[in-house]
Amino acid sequence: MIKNKYKRYELEAAVMLYLKALNTADTRQEYQFFQEIQSESGFLNPYHGISYSDFVHQAVPERIDASRGIGVAEGLVPDTYFFLWEDTQIVGLFKIRHYLNDFLKKDWGHLAYAILPEYRGRGYGTKGLALAVEVCKGLLPPGEDEIYLSCYLDNTASLRVMLKNGATIHHHNSTDYFTRIKIR
Template sequence: MKLELKEIDLTHVTEEYELFSSMPKDENGFENEYAGLTFDEFKTKAIPAMLDMAAGKNLPAGYVPATTYVLWLNGAAVGVFKLRHHLTDFLRQGPGHLGYGIKKEYRGQGLASQGLHLALEKAKSIIPEPELYLACHKDNPASLKVMQNNGGYLDHEDEKEYYVRIPLKE
């Protein structure tokens, strides 16, 4: 099994488009703002926007640079990991540094845990904070387990969300 986490690019646009097209606009808190786009819109607008966001260019007000990674399993695009490069007050109190989603037919195979492990390795050289901040809906215990499998601990919770921290620095 070959599992890789690579930044989104135009080289694999067909596979990346199929991945994003297969994922709902919002599922368990993972937001896919590119759901419903045509292939041409995805290629000419979405990918350039994601690459700009990673470079910190043309950011909407209140946004921080964020890199979009695709999780590849044996050459198939199976998941998305969005890594925000630093926190704002809003991100610190809410979604945190990272959002991720795995294509439905690949769930339950440990790929989210393995993908998060790969994302943590990338985060160590990007994130200035000593911990990665994450959140997940309370009705999504699988996501909480993924975070805990990667050294996450429950920092706090509210009526809807668990807020988890994963140490990045030793």
């Protein structure tokens, strides 16, 4: 289970960034985030276009259960959605898998993330990933000493975010870069 220890990151003098797990108290803002961003560049958003009622009564309970390892589909692992907040506004989302199986190690990795379009290019991805790396350090099993990430070859902004957070390019194929961040 995820403990709500919010690490805060100062982007500018008066602006505080922090990660907060999806929860029932912030459903209006969480829902709005999912309506503003579509699936793109490898980031999957299954909640774009659903009703607020379905989000609150189905999606949120399912996501909270998934973060606890309940009802996780075969071949997948527990994961938690952490929203990146700037003070009282959601600016991004980091999906963090608690560990990896062989399939996820090969193709997906521990993290997927998206920053709302109006906040891109302003350092939010870099700062948010730094916070997500700290969450991973507390989440991953003791034997896992690297965070696995991937992005499309043409998503140079995402690759730069990873590299700025200490990632190295492990390998690539015809469509994706695969990076690693050492945490231990």
